[in-house]
Amino acid sequence: MKKERYTISVFTEDIVGMLNRVTIIFTRRKINIESIAASESEIQNIHRYTLVISEAEDMVKKVVLQLEKQVEVVKAVYHKDSEVVYQEIALYKVPTEVLLSGGEAEKIVRAHHARVLSVEPAFTVIEKTGHKDETQALFDELEPYGMLEFVRSGRVAITKPMKTLKSIVEELENIQY
Amino acid sequence: METLEVKNTMPKQGLMTGSQAVVQALIAEGVDLMFGYPGGAIMPVYDALYDVEEELKHVLARHEQGAVHAAQGYARATGKVGVCIATSGPGATNLITGIADAQIDSTPLVCITGQVASHLLGTDAFQETDVIGISMPVTKWNFQVTRAEEIPMAIAKAFYIARSGKPGPVLVDITKDAQFGKVDFNFVPFTGMRSYRPKPKLDLTSVKAAAKLINSAKRPFILFGQGIILSKAEKEFKAFIEKTGIPAAWTILGLSALESDHYLNVGMLGMHGNYAPNKLTNECDVLIAIGMRFDDRITGDLSRYAKQAKVVHIEIDPSELSKNVHAHVAVIADAKEAILELSKIVDEKTHTAWLQQFRELEKEEYQVVIENELFPSTEKLSMGEVINEINIQSDHNNIVVTDVGQHQMMACRYFKFQQTKSMITSGGLGTMGFCLPAAIGAKMGQPNKQVVAVIGDGGFQMTLQELGTMFQYGVDVKIVVLNNEFLGMVRQWQEMFFEKRYASTTMVNPDFQTIVSGYGITTKKVVKRDELADAVKEMLSHKGAYFLEAAVGQENNVFPMVPTGASVSEIRLK
Numbered sequence: 001m002k003k004e005r006y007t008i009s010v011f012t013e014d015i016v017g018m019l020n021r022v023t024i025i026f027t028r029r030k031i032n033i034e035s036i037a038a039s040e041s042e043i044q045n046i047h048r049y050t051l052v053i054s055e056a057e058d059m060v061k062k063v064v065l066q067l068e069k070q071v072e073v074v075k076a077v078y079h080k081d082s083e084v085v086y087q088e089i090a091l092y093k094v095p096t097e098v099l100l101s102g103g104e105a106e107k108i109v110r111a112h113h114a115r116v117l118s119v120e121p122a123f124t125v126i127e128k129t130g131h132k133d134e135t136q137a138l139f140d141e142l143e144p145y146g147m148l149e150f151v152r153s154g155r156v157a158i159t160k161p162m163k164t165l166k167s168i169v170e171e172l173e174n175i176q177y
Numbered sequence: 178m179e180t181l182e183v184k185n186t187m188p189k190q191g192l193m194t195g196s197q198a199v200v201q202a203l204i205a206e207g208v209d210l211m212f213g214y215p216g217g218a219i220m221p222v223y224d225a226l227y228d229v230e231e232e233l234k235h236v237l238a239r240h241e242q243g244a245v246h247a248a249q250g251y252a253r254a255t256g257k258v259g260v261c262i263a264t265s266g267p268g269a270t271n272l273i274t275g276i277a278d279a280q281i282d283s284t285p286l287v288c289i290t291g292q293v294a295s296h297l298l299g300t301d302a303f304q305e306t307d308v309i310g311i312s313m314p315v316t317k318w319n320f321q322v323t324r325a326e327e328i329p330m331a332i333a334k335a336f337y338i339a340r341s342g343k344p345g346p347v348l349v350d351i352t353k354d355a356q357f358g359k360v361d362f363n364f365v366p367f368t369g370m371r372s373y374r375p376k377p378k379l380d381l382t383s384v385k386a387a388a389k390l391i392n393s394a395k396r397p398f399i400l401f402g403q404g405i406i407l408s409k410a411e412k413e414f415k416a417f418i419e420k421t422g423i424p425a426a427w428t429i430l431g432l433s434a435l436e437s438d439h440y441l442n443v444g445m446l447g448m449h450g451n452y453a454p455n456k457l458t459n460e461c462d463v464l465i466a467i468g469m470r471f472d473d474r475i476t477g478d479l480s481r482y483a484k485q486a487k488v489v490h491i492e493i494d495p496s497e498l499s500k501n502v503h504a505h506v507a508v509i510a511d512a513k514e515a516i517l518e519l520s521k522i523v524d525e526k527t528h529t530a531w532l533q534q535f536r537e538l539e540k541e542e543y544q545v546v547i548e549n550e551l552f553p554s555t556e557k558l559s560m561g562e563v564i565n566e567i568n569i570q571s572d573h574n575n576i577v578v579t580d581v582g583q584h585q586m587m588a589c590r591y592f593k594f595q596q597t598k599s600m601i602t603s604g605g606l607g608t609m610g611f612c613l614p615a616a617i618g619a620k621m622g623q624p625n626k627q628v629v630a631v632i633g634d635g636g637f638q639m640t641l642q643e644l645g646t647m648f649q650y651g652v653d654v655k656i657v658v659l660n661n662e663f664l665g666m667v668r669q670w671q672e673m674f675f676e677k678r679y680a681s682t683t684m685v686n687p688d689f690q691t692i693v694s695g696y697g698i699t700t701k702k703v704v705k706r707d708e709l710a711d712a713v714k715e716m717l718s719h720k721g722a723y724f725l726e727a728a729v730g731q732e733n734n735v736f737p738m739v740p741t742g743a744s745v746s747e748i749r750l751k
Contacts, residue, residue: 012372013370017321019311020313022312063497066496068495072370173371
């Protein structure tokens with residue numbers, strides 16, 4: 001089956017070691033995690049991991065079920081790129097003199113709708129949010145001017161076709177036996 | 178030096194030490210027997226155990242692996258949660274094999290490990306290992322306790338998770354300072370959590386869809402696994418197959434859920450299973466799998482496995498559905514609940530001609546394989562005839578425990594079971610060394626049943642230190658070692674697939690009679706056929722532990738066999 005890019009969202013109880021329990025499911029099947037972002041969710045004590053992998057859907061489905069099987073995973077879902085609104089952030093550190101010289105560098109920053117976050121005598125920090133190809137495009141253009149440092153975050157994604165986490169949690173909390 | 182303030186007066190509730198809380202929580206969970214091995218980081222808990230010897234018996238194993246396998250044997254024989262306890266570092270790591278075994282075979286287990294004091298965590302302190310990290314891939318749940326107040330809840334949660342849903346092993350790691358710390362103890366059983374809902378709500382539409390397929394089937398075939406035993410559905414399952422007239426075959430973990438001589442029990446699935454159920458897997462029109470997970474040892478080549486059939490899969494763990502074999506109808510449920518609902522709406526039927534197909538193939542297997550195995554003309558004893566002799570003489574109020582390898586397959590194939598939970602074996606993980614300690618645990622959990630441990634000469638030497646545990650506690654296990662002076666199963670593969678290049682499979686064994694005698698156990702060795710019946714009789718009627726060694730044919734093979742990568746229908750009789 002064809003490999004495609006999938007965004008997996010895992011909602012977990014907020015406990016030490018949870019990220020490890022989640023990632024070993026991928027490690028076992030030798031699946032590379034392309035990016036990962038962890039944060040709080042809209043509900044207190046529930047954390048949200050956003051992982052990006054490239055795999056066949058059949059495999060992704062199995063992995064997600066195994067994620068959900070973990071005792072402290074509240075919910076795990078997967079989506080294709082078309083089913084999520086996603087974003088990444090990148091920071092670029094370039095020599096300030098390049099920008100001061102009034103040449104191409106400034107135009108590039110403008111053209112990419114990037115923001116200047118901080119200007120120091122020796123370096124300037126530029127921020128760009130977007131998809132990977134967009135942050136990469138800015139990188140490629142700035143690189144000839146001397147890239148002192150570069151960092152890109154993992155993807156964060158909001159899913160289009162999903163029940164609200166709140167309703168899922170309420171449903172789970174109301175199960176009686 | 179830290180010391181415990183309270184001695185010999187164990188409070189049941191109220192203010193107490195963390196270690197006393199561990200013990201009281203175990204008692205509150207109904208534990209009266211546990212297995213373990215002491216050491217530095219768990220000493221406070223052992224000190225607390227000293228005060229409750231009457232209520233909560235601790236069995237000192239001879240190695241932590243022995244303790245965890247004993248807890249597994251206890252759990253499998255009783256259906257209760259097995260408990261074992263060990264110290265930090267090597268104590269904890271020695272549990273890992275048993276924990277992994279329990280995870281893959283869905284055995285409820287609570288493992289408690291001591292840990293270095295919390296201020297030393299992560300510093301490579303003496304006997305420190307990251308047991309939470311190490312055990313994470315092989316536990317259903319684990320938790321590190323660093324404060325005494327966390328203990329009651331952690332233990333209660335551990336038991337809840339271990340025994341609910343698809344059972345499994347959990348590990349609670351308790352730092353030494355938490356054991357010494359103070360807690361106001363008031364035990365509250367754990368009743369559930371939002372992220373873990375172990376009992377799926379039965380979806381009646383899926384049950385109806387399953388019934389529709391079953392009712393329309395011409396050649397339906399049931400595969401059953403341990404799910405029947407774990408959900409205590411033995412009676413309901415039998416009623417279900419009798420109503421529908423569907424032949425049923427078992428995985429080795431499902432063995433004993435249905436009596437061996439039931440007219441619809443068509444035998445063992447998988448690599449060394451029976452001829453008929455393997456062959457006819459690829460001829461049935463509806464395959465109904467209940468409480469099993471289509472392990473690769475069952476299916477052989479998946480691309481040629483039951484492709485002609487519509488598959489109904491009844492399983493409590495959603496991640497098992499369509500994992501290996503696509504389920505046309507998936508019923509996510511506790512096996513018992515699903516069977517009860519399904520039984521109401523399936524038609525009463527018989528499948529005489531279809532069942533006859535099984536009988537024909539059974540005959541073929543009997544002629545080519547079974548007859549020679551049970552009544553051999555060779556000079557040396559065969560493994561099958563030893564098992565058969567025990568079977569014939571047994572009163573069947575017993576439990577058979579096996580190790581892993583050829584003897585295991587022989588025991589599964591040739592011993593006949595009448596009572597549920599009377600076969601205990603390491604299935605998924607295939608852990609050599611499992612048998613002796615598991616048999617000890619089984620006997621201590623079911624003292625009124627006779628426990629027969631069938632082991633090969635290889636596996637016996639992996640955990641024979643547990644003879645010491647048998648000796649100390651007077652555990653009455655009948656040990657049968659089928660000695661072929663080879664690592665037989667590996668040797669068989671070398672013979673069949675590696676041109677008889679017997680790399681490191683010959684065993685130069687010590688005199689087991691002398692060794693076992695040293696533990697005060699009566700021993701006997703049989704070499705000749707005419708000695709066998711009397712020796713088995715003596716063993717089974719002997720009061721107390723007994724060791725029977727049978728010298729069996731060195732290069733005997735287990736057949737039938739589905740070679741790796743072959744289809745189940747390519748099963749070989751020779």
